[in-house]
Amino acid sequence: MPENENVFFSPARGAAAWRRRTVSRLVHRGWRWAQNAGAVTAARPGPLRFGRIGVGTRLAFPQGTVFGERWIHLGDHCVIGEQVTLTAGMMPGLDLGPDPVLRFGNGVVLGRGSHVVASAPVVFGDDVYCGPYVYVTSDNHSYDDTEQPVGKQWPRTAPVEIGTGSWLGSGCVILPGARLGRNVVVAAGAVVRGEVPDFAVVAGAPARIVRRWEPGSGWQPPLRTPPPVPVPEGVTPQQLLALGESDGERAQT
DSSP: OOTTOOTTOOHHHHHHHHHHHHHHHHHHHHHHHHHHHHOBOSSOOTTOOOSEEOTTOEEOSSOOOEEOGGGEEEOTTOEEOTTOEEEESSSTTOOOOSSOSEEEOTTOEEOTTOEEEESSOEEEOTTOEEOTTOEEESEEOOOOOTTSOGGGSOOEEOOEEEOTTOEEOTTOEEOTTOEEOTTOEEOTTOEEOSEEOSSEEEETTTTEEEEEEETTTEEESOOSSOOOOOOOTTOOHHHHHHHHHHHHHHHHO
């Protein structure tokens, strides 16, 4: 008997395996088609009618809960991940007046599964990047009345502002009234309320400033690692791959 022969192989088993592979390929191909067809852009808004959706902005399919689109304005070249919830107002069908309630600047990136809930104005500056499952809200449950369930009490609301160039880490929560300055870094899982100055790093629940850039002295406390060296313009992917291989060879010698 040949050494590598599979004694359990049979034409029926081979045909079943071929069918499974074929079905798997068809399912993945169909899902890619659905993702492309269901994505929302200015040219292909589907059932959604935003107050504004900028050039190059795309909401991935499937979308999460979206309502109050008339009061949601999205800037240019924004990337909204799958299953993202965007809501203006506490429920669908409300008249929220003439002004936008939820506004994204240009180049905003919002990760998969994130929620932005706005009854009071919520504003994202330009080039704000958010990891997955970020929660930003202008509304918070109140619990003043001990005779009523918390979920039935009228919530407290306050405007929220996320400064230009900020980065919100995975799973962080931005509470009503928060005002983040420019280029603020929010650590994963942090819970932020109140005001955060420009060029600060916050972490924890409740979030505290753990690092800040000071004019004249730089980052305090100092950064533990040197800044990354950017890739020079004009370098091709093939050149980068060859450079990495040569570095690996030098490390072994």
